[in-house]
Amino acid sequence: MTSQTKIISICNSKGGVGKSVVTLMTATAVAEQKNKKVLILDCDSQATIYELAEHEKEMYPDDEPLVEVEALSPRRVNTFLKRFADDYDLIFIDIPRMTDKKADNPTVMLLYNCDGILVPVIGSDVDVLATTEFLSVIQECRDFKQEMKEDFTAYGFINRRNLRKSNQEAEATLKKAGLKMFSNSLSDLRIFTSPSVFQSPLQTAEGQRRFEDFYREFCRKFKV
Numbered sequence: 345m346t347s348q349t350k351i352i353s354i355c356n357s358k359g360g361v362g363k364s365v366v367t368l369m370t371a372t373a374v375a376e377q378k379n380k381k382v383l384i385l386d387c388d389s390q391a392t393i394y395e396l397a398e399h400e401k402e403m404y405p406d407d408e409p410l411v412e413v414e415a416l417s418p419r420r421v422n423t424f425l426k427r428f429a430d431d432y433d434l435i436f437i438d439i440p441r442m443t444d445k446k447a448d449n450p451t452v453m454l455l456y457n458c459d460g461i462l463v464p465v466i467g468s469d470v471d472v473l474a475t476t477e478f479l480s481v482i483q484e485c486r487d488f489k490q491e492m493k494e495d496f497t498a499y500g501f502i503n504r505r506n507l508r509k510s511n512q513e514a515e516a517t518l519k520k521a522g523l524k525m526f527s528n529s530l531s532d533l534r535i536f537t538s539p540s541v542f543q544s545p546l547q548t549a550e551g552q553r554r555f556e557d558f559y560r561e562f563c564r565k566f567k568v
């Protein structure tokens with residue numbers, strides 16, 4: 345793709361680590377703070393973000409959502425991007441949890457479209473092990489982008505820091521395995537339990553206090 349549109353996925357093969365909720369929070373924050381046109385491609389058949397957006401749009405028909413959301417199966421993403429990517433400044437791809445990490449898995453393939461990947465990690469042994477395995481997928485994306493002579497950025501961050509005690513160990517293991525880590529992490533945030541396409545976390549006092557540093561690091565590292 346030759347456009348200026350940036351495509352980022354907040355992803356991990358592991359389920360329940362915060363892929364969708366952090367995607368929505370970050371996407372709405374960028375749209376609101378930077379006045380950018382942001383799209384979330386919801387490629388999970390459970391369509392968590394898409395369903396939420398549809399429900400909210402029904403509830404507030406006169407309001408304009410901060411971000412657009414499209415539900416799309418992974419196989420259809422390439423065609424969609426060819427036609428519509430240029431209409432947006434930033435596109436987030438929300439992926440489903442993965443059982444098969446083979447290079448021809450459609451979910452893995454859609455990550456090849458990304459300029460950046462941010463990996464949420466819960467600091468437990470099981471999650472760290474799964475994430476270490478996921479690093480091979482990131483490496484494939486990096487190799488592909490290099491062949492295309494395009495930039496590629498990948499980082500990890502600790503999500504729900506307060507949930508586990510072994511966060512530092514997790515960070516050390518992942519760094520050793522070759523994943524650069526954000527200096528900011530996220531603890532359990534109350535605002536994350538009621539995400540919205542109409543509101544950015546930075547429009548709340550809790551969000552400003554506990555999400556802003558993470559958001560700023562995201563913008564810096566991914567050049568958003």
Ligand SMILES: Nc1ncnc2c1ncn2[C@@H]1O[C@H](COP(=O)(O)OP(=O)(O)OP(=O)(O)O)[C@@H](O)[C@H]1O
Pocket residue numbers: 358359360361362363364365366388392439440441503504530531532533534536537
């Ligand atoms: N930092 C956080 N603070 C509070 N709750 C969180 C946080 N991160 C994730 N959660 C909660 O954890 C649950 C799982 O998050 P989410 O659905 O975003 O994970 P996921 O990786 O997208 O899962 P799946 O693999 O099923 O798609 C949700 O209830 C979400 O609200």
Ligand SMILES: [Mg+2]
Pocket residue numbers: 363364365388392438439440
């Ligand atoms: Mg999800």
